Amino acid sequence: MALLEVECVTKRFGGLAALDAVSLSVRQGEIYGLIGPNGAGKTTLFNCMTGLYSVTGGQVRLDGKAIHNRKPHEIVRQGFARTFQNIRLFPNMTALENVMVGRHVRSRASVLGAVLRDKRTRAEEAAIRERAQELLHFVGLGRKGRALASHLAYGEQRRLEIARALATEPRLLALDEPVAGMNPTERRQMADFFRKLRDTGVSLLLIEHDVKLVMGLCDRVAVLDYGKKIAEGAPEAVQRDPAVIAAYLGVEAA
Amino acid sequence: MPVIKFFRQRPQLTLLLLAVLLAVLPFLVGAGLGKSWIRVLDFALLYVLLALGLNIVVGYAGLLDLGYIAFYALGAYLYAWLASPHFGLHLPFWAVLPIGALLAGLFGVLLGAPTLRLRGDYLAIVTLGFGEIIRIFMNNLNAPVNITNGPQGMNLIDPIAFGDFTFKGTHHFFGIAFSSAHLYYYLFLGFVLLAMLIALRLQDSRIGRAWAAIREDEVAAAAMGINTRNVKLLAFAMGATFGGLAGGLFAAFQGFISPESFGLMESIMILCMIVLGGMGNIPGVILGAVLLTVLPEALRYLGDAQRALLGHVALDPADLRMLLFGVALILMMLFRPEGLLPSRRRQRELHPEDGPGEQASLYDSRG
Numbered sequence: 001m002a003l004l005e006v007e008c009v010t011k012r013f014g015g016l017a018a019l020d021a022v023s024l025s026v027r028q029g030e031i032y033g034l035i036g037p038n039g040a041g042k043t044t045l046f047n048c049m050t051g052l053y054s055v056t057g058g059q060v061r062l063d064g065k066a067i068h069n070r071k072p073h074e075i076v077r078q079g080f081a082r083t084f085q086n087i088r089l090f091p092n093m094t095a096l097e098n099v100m101v102g103r104h105v106r107s108r109a110s111v112l113g114a115v116l117r118d119k120r121t122r123a124e125e126a127a128i129r130e131r132a133q134e135l136l137h138f139v140g141l142g143r144k145g146r147a148l149a150s151h152l153a154y155g156e157q158r159r160l161e162i163a164r165a166l167a168t169e170p171r172l173l174a175l176d177e178p179v180a181g182m183n184p185t186e187r188r189q190m191a192d193f194f195r196k197l198r199d200t201g202v203s204l205l206l207i208e209h210d211v212k213l214v215m216g217l218c219d220r221v222a223v224l225d226y227g228k229k230i231a232e233g234a235p236e237a238v239q240r241d242p243a244v245i246a247a248y249l250g251v252e253a254a
Numbered sequence: 255m256p257v258i259k260f261f262r263q264r265p266q267l268t269l270l271l272l273a274v275l276l277a278v279l280p281f282l283v284g285a286g287l288g289k290s291w292i293r294v295l296d297f298a299l300l301y302v303l304l305a306l307g308l309n310i311v312v313g314y315a316g317l318l319d320l321g322y323i324a325f326y327a328l329g330a331y332l333y334a335w336l337a338s339p340h341f342g343l344h345l346p347f348w349a350v351l352p353i354g355a356l357l358a359g360l361f362g363v364l365l366g367a368p369t370l371r372l373r374g375d376y377l378a379i380v381t382l383g384f385g386e387i388i389r390i391f392m393n394n395l396n397a398p399v400n401i402t403n404g405p406q407g408m409n410l411i412d413p414i415a416f417g418d419f420t421f422k423g424t425h426h427f428f429g430i431a432f433s434s435a436h437l438y439y440y441l442f443l444g445f446v447l448l449a450m451l452i453a454l455r456l457q458d459s460r461i462g463r464a465w466a467a468i469r470e471d472e473v474a475a476a477a478m479g480i481n482t483r484n485v486k487l488l489a490f491a492m493g494a495t496f497g498g499l500a501g502g503l504f505a506a507f508q509g510f511i512s513p514e515s516f517g518l519m520e521s522i523m524i525l526c527m528i529v530l531g532g533m534g535n536i537p538g539v540i541l542g543a544v545l546l547t548v549l550p551e552a553l554r555y556l557g558d559a560q561r562a563l564l565g566h567v568a569l570d571p572a573d574l575r576m577l578l579f580g581v582a583l584i585l586m587m588l589f590r591p592e593g594l595l596p597s598r599r600r601q602r603e604l605h606p607e608d609g610p611g612e613q614a615s616l617y618d619s620r621g
């Protein structure tokens with residue numbers, strides 16, 4: 001059984017079918033790429049999978065459990081986290097605090113615990129802080145913990161968002177254009193980082209416009225166009241697919 | 255400032271001095287300004303309690319609540335029902351206060367639940383309506399069954415009492431006379447310190463971070479695993495609990511309550527306290543509450559001053575109060591929107607030009 005199964009997911013906004021019976025599956029330990037021209041429905045699919053949008057039809061399953069139309073926090077608890085195309089950090093909190101928020105779902109302190117500061121709560125709080133610091137280090141922001149999220153450079157913000165998502169202990173991490181706005185060197189570093197991340201046991205689902213990066217990084221790729229999946233498979237095969245060339249790569253080749 | 259630095263470096267000394275000052279304050283105030291000012295002090299503490307509660311909802315969780323006074327009213331009426339001749343019940347305060355706080359907390363959830371999807375202005379309107387509904391109920395529930403005694407309100411409410419020792423009248427300890435206002439001062443001070451501790455600890459906890467997160471970006475907070483519904487309801491409930499407790503204390507202290515004390519102006523006043531002082535920051539909230547309780551009282555003297563100088567009252571001090579109050583708020587919004595003693599987080603939010611934030615905003619429009 002695949003880790004994530006998307007089955008015939010349809011999403012309508014009024015008359016517009018942003019997603020039209022899209023099916024795909026992500027296997028455990030895989031880096032899965034999702035590509036397609038602007039407005040193809042990639043972000044909409046992410047929103048449907050992570051509970052921000054309800055689906056009009058179809059199913060999404062994580063480890064065999066249905067997660068479509070569930071609350072976002074329930075889906076995160078199941079082990080599925082995401083980042084946003086238009087970076088959504090908590091701008092006036094520090095980098096460390098941002099990551100600590102990600103630990104919320106994996107910690108338990110109640111109001112009573114917080115007020116009494118009993119031994120368990122103190123230990124939990126220390127563990128949250130320590131894990132958050134480790135994650136900052138892991139994404140290369142080890143010394144930026146005290147900086148405000150909004151004061152970080154653009155690439156740093158992207159990495160901070162990944163650290164925050166990782167703090168929820170996901171098995172599957174969905175990244176929406178994680179290298180957008182980065183220069184080629186940064187992109188290469190990020191690609192290495194994603195491999196490293198995969199080696200820690202996190203499967204990745206990646207929306208990306210940089211076709212070269214996707215082809216070099218992903219185990220499998222799906223192509224969306226006007227809300228429909230027009231191809232899926234190994235990068236080389238997808239690259240040669242006439243439908244894909246027509247819809248997407250063809251534009252670049254021309 | 256060098257003075258502040260001096261005390262910063264000596265936290266124990268500062269704390270000791272502060273404790274001594276707070277302990278003798280009612281006597282200083284009583285001797286210096288007159289007996290009536292001790293009651294002003296008591297009210298200042300009640301408002302601090304209220305402002306600390308509202309600060310959880312507005313300052314921490316970012317939910318604009320304009321009906322907060324309703325919880326104060328609920329606490330006060332519950333105290334009156336359970337400890338006055340109205341129903342002939344005279345339960346002890348240590349039973350009534352927690353019940354009132356819990357009832358208010360429950361109503362906090364009841365108000366919160368239907369408003370979860372609302373934000374900002376819309377939430378403000380709905381909560382404002384809720385506050386008015388409660389007040390109108392209190393005003394009209396005197397027929398067919400007399401529950402609230404309508405606009406006349408309820409009186410002869412039991413004072414706080416430990417067995418035979420009641421907070422009414424003057425008591426002598428060690429040859430010092432403690433009036434009722436003195437005794438309530440110490441009681442209220444105790445509750446304020448407790449509320450401060452609770453608020454400070456919550457702020458700096460998993461729960462406090464969740465509140466801050468939904469205030470910053472609710473969608474991102476949900477996508478990071480925060481159950482936004484529960485966390486918001488918790489903020490409403492916590493704030494309302496503080497309000498209910500303050501209401502009970504108010505009823506016992508005043509001995510008389512009527513719907514008049516729980517109007518919209520009161521809600522706005524408490525909101526102004528935290529805005530003026532510095533939303534989200536405990537010392538700021540306390541400063542705001544004290545200033546806005548004490549200053550209007552001080553302005554009353556302007557009437558006497560006019561009479562002495564001009565022979566008549568040219569400008570009614572009550573009008574003048576509102577005028578000065580309005581001018582002060584406008585000036586604040588223009589020059590120091592983060593409040594007198596802001597939290598660091600809010601200061602950054604309202605003065606983004608202080609840091610290298612432009613780079614991020616360049617990309618923010620992408621999406």
Ligand SMILES: Nc1ncnc2c1ncn2[C@@H]1O[C@H](COP(=O)(O)OP(=O)(O)OP(=O)(O)O)[C@@H](O)[C@H]1O
Binds near residue numbers: 039042043044045
């Ligand atoms: N909340 C919404 N309401 C109405 N229409 C929407 C909404 N969200 C997305 N759409 C529409 O759905 C379509 C797919 O948008 P989506 O953002 O998923 O594309 P995308 O593949 O992520 O594109 P890009 O590469 O530009 O990010 C677009 O036509 C968009 O206008």
Ligand SMILES: [Mg+2]
Binds near residue numbers: 042043044085621
């Ligand atoms: Mg997109």
